[in-house]
Amino acid sequence: VDITSNNVIVTEGISEGIEMVLAALVEKGDEILFPGPTYPPYISYTKFFEGTPVSYETIEDEGWAPNIDDLRSKISPKTRAIVITNPNNPTGSVYNGKMIKEMLDIAGEHDLPVLSDEIYDQLTYEKEFVSTANLSKDVPVVGLNGFSKVYQMTGWRLGYMYFKGEGKQLDDLRMGVEKQCRIRLCANTPVQIAGAAALDGPQDFVKGIVDRLRERRDYSWERLNEIEGISATKPEGAFYIFPKIHDIGTRWKTDMEFVVELLKETGVLIVNGSGFDPVYGKDHARIVFLPPCEELEEAFNCLEQFMKKKQKTGHSHVGHG
Ligand SMILES: Cc1ncc(COP(=O)(O)O)c(C=O)c1O
Structure with a gap:
């Protein structure tokens, strides 16, 4: 991305950046558009600043790609920004250049800024990551x-945000963020020095991480799709898989009930999908595939046994009328 360090603000993690940028953007009743499902702080902070979170659909059968028509239909006079999370948490979807351009075009038509969260940029398995700011001409x-x-x-809390583009809208937004930066004084300086060392040091370790994660992704995807009552699309990036649990609505009332029962009976903790979006995330659960395959194996064995047991109980109910 063609910017200078003057256009970069260092934050205590992206989380602080999300809070600042939404604080600067959102007035009561304003709408922020983000992918459904999404990283939950986008929802929480929008609500915290009395705005309305609005999610655009991402389509499971298409690898959780954004539904561009749905995005377009959800723009209203109250929309203040479009959020892109690429690669996505919790779906692991990686957007291609065409999708991003289409989203930028919609933002351009409606004079909206785009917030692009790219924290998993180097963690992609097949597709190349494409930078939103790099593709944008005037949005x-x-x-x-x-x-x-x-x-x-993670625990060192270091992130950054950068501003690409020109115009009063972006200047105002940036000023709103800078005011908050002055209140909190600065991001932890020794950690900033460590961050610079991380960026300036050798980067070949990233390939090792991606190779290990690819193996864990493949293993998780295969195991999940072998379990009756569960199906999952293959994540293309990040380290999450977001399977659909088919019997939610019948055997379990909600995805929350499913994950709590799984936790209580097996000790395996996964996160309910509706926490990432009440509409487009429901009936799903998020699994983190960071642990080595041996650990994942143990967890998937527990999940498989749990599902088998529930299916048996389910059948006996049917059998006894
Ligand atoms: C999409 C996304 N953005 C931001 C974050 C948080 O980043 P940070 O640790 O820099 O606050 C996460 C963490 O899970 C995430 O998934």
Whole structure:
């Protein structure tokens, strides 16, 4: 991305960046458009600043690609920004250049800035990551990135946001963010020095991480699709898989009930999909495939046994009328 360091603000993780940028953007009743499902703080902070979170559909059968028509139909006079999360948490979807251009075009037509969260940018398995700010010609883009995933400095709390574009809209937004930066004084300086060392140091370790994660992704995807009552699309990036649990609505009332029962009976913790979007995330669950395959194997064995047991109980109910 063609920007200078003057256009970069260092934050204590992307999380702080999300809070600042939404604080600067959202007035009561304003709408922020983000992918459904999404990383939950986008929903929480929009609500916190008295805005209305609005999700656009991402399509499971198409690898959770954004539904461009749905995005377009959800723009209203109250929309203040479009959020892109690429690669996506919790679906692992990676957007191609065409999708991003279409989203930028919609933003351009409606004079909206795009917030592009790219924290998993280097963690893609087949597709190349494409930068939103790089593709944008005249749509203002606020890029959000950090050190928590690729550099595994999660607890050190270091991230950054950058502003690409020109015009009053972006200047105002940036001023709103800078005011908040002045209140919190600065991001932890020793950690900033560590972050610079991470960026300046050798990067060949990233390939090792991606290779290990690809193996864990493949293993998780295969195991999940072998379990009756569960199906999952193959994630293309990040380290999450977002399977559909088919018997939610019948055997379990909600995805929350499913994950709580699984936790209580097996000790395996996964996260309910509706927490990532009440509409497009429901009936799903998010699984993190960071652990080595041996650990994943143990967890998937528990999940498989759990599902078999529930299916048996289900059949006996049917059998006894
Ligand atoms: C899409 C996305 N953005 C941001 C974050 C948080 O990043 P940070 O640790 O830099 O606050 C996460 C963490 O899970 C994430 O999935």
